[in-house]
Amino acid sequence: MSTDTGSVALVGDEVVENVVRAALFAALTGVFSYVSFQLPVSPVPYTLQVLGIFLAGVFLGPRWGAASLALYVVAGAVGAPVYAYGASGIGQLFSPWGGYLWSYPFAAGLLGYVAHGTDERTPTGEIALWRLAAGLTAATVVIYAFGTVGYAYFGDLALFADPVRALVSAALVTAVPFVPGEILKAVVAVLAARSERLRGA
Amino acid sequence: MLSHAPGDTLGHRLDPRTKLAAQAAIAAVALARSTPAWLLALTLVCLVALRGCGLSVRAVYAEYRGVLPFLLVAPLVGALRFGPPWIEPAGVRDPLLAVYRTVLLLALAAAYVRTTSPRESRAAIARLVPGRAGRFLGLGVALVFRFLPLLRADLRRLREGSWVRLGDERRVDRRVVHLAVGALERAFRRADALALALRARCLSWNPTPPALSFARRDYAVLCLTGALIAAAVAW
């Protein structure tokens, strides 16, 4: 046909695949955000949201893992029902739990970096266990650090006047009750990374 | 859950970029000026915005009722002291204002979501963010909207399947692994099929930009937004 083909800049094959996977992990994180379960050790209901972040870091690596969660945050900000319990909207980013949302791209990127390094993506089944464990721990720390600071800041707990008190009391609400759930999700992420059924991915 | 509903209110007719800019500006002002007087003024702004989008305060309250308990923990935490007298009532004030501010911003977000289709949002992102990053975010957001219902259905089927086959005796970690691996497997399959289709349809970095244009009402709203920021800086 007469279409001028010279001016069309095709997206490279590998990039197409990564863009689609990034969007899929963002959507998966969104779907996990309304799967909730209860553990006997803590009164809070857990969602699987953080599992989505773990899996994005492990399966996509640093760049695309971070890109995927950036998509998640942006999609939620413009109305996709992907935040915890199906919420959405820019307002969530400035709410007391907004710190978590800001943390996700960084957490997925850091996890991807620790698990894969910066160069070639290691096949997921071959990532050393210590790398997975270190990456998952680091990602969890990032999420709760952002979450706690965000709660103290957006909740106006006098973060600058009395930082120690503000952060400790925020952590009591934002981090401590959730730790058992994170351990479970980290274990699930490791098992998924090692799963035979996902070997080819 | 609150989602886009077609309509013909002023909110629906505004350009999505205008709505995003106004939201960001109000959020910035609310964060920088969390005094009772300013929050009162912003409350009026929000009520006007809700009105202009055909949303009632009651509908917004119903939407966010679930998060209120979580919000109200903040003032209690604010009063907590690690040492005598343990409780300091004055510490409640700022967190309470912060809660109120959050409620205002959530209400505005609800108005945006109600009046803006995913397609408009995607167009706004593609227009606002330059170059390849804008293309990535615009396309990616479209794909997220596209895949949410499919993945949700996958997960529901997996859950039902595992309840039927494995019953409740299974340990929670095993159930979650089963769910996660199954969901991933299907997600990868879908991703590969879609990637192929995108390549066959010439996915490019430089597509025709989405159709969006400012009208007079957009300039009016942007001027009011500018005035709000100027006022916040002046006082």
Next chain:
Amino acid sequence: MIDVSGVVHRYGEATALDRVDLVVEDGEFVVLAGANGSGKTTLVRHWNGLLEPDSGTVRVNGTRVSADRVAARTAVGMVFQEPRDSFVAATVGADVAFGPENLGLPRDEIDDRVGDALDAVNLAGREDERIETLSGGERERVAIAGALAMRPDHLVLDEPFTGLDAPARESVLERLCALHAAGTSVVVVTHDLRDVLAPADRLVVLSGGAVVVNDAPDAAVERLAGVPVDRPC
């Protein structure tokens, strides 16, 4: 014109295509048949550069596919098996517009193309409907419209009838015949020869990665003994 010459394609150790030669002329209706794993899908994915041959060449309208993929992908429109997963947008119009948008065409031309493509598959005026709510046959036709909006010379459909009931199958086939009559070359990839032979100009059968039959349908059917495809009833 699609010109495949001496194409070999391997997946690791396995040879999927073994020195395949094949020409599809403009305006031709070709049925490409063969059992699962015979290499049909692998072959057609070379025509628009989704796969690269290990040796041999593929030319579309005289140009090597690897030299100008945009040209190959506009000239050869492809509809994938089970299109449910290959839609980009949630609504019919937005999905059909996706290809022309990537070409950077002006907005009014895109609108024209979307209108024409939906006309051609009997879905005129249904731009705003959600794809999720459509029937299987309608979804298949939206996927065809998405390929047609690129104004291709050749329309290639991979197993278009899988999962369709008889009326839906009928509606898709009827549209393909109309497109063929209007001058578009149509290639149907299938393991099931029911109904599709009547309108075809030529039947090509692949087995074990090689072309074993390539003839006018009547003559070709005679030679199908021993070839694993569902015979026409």
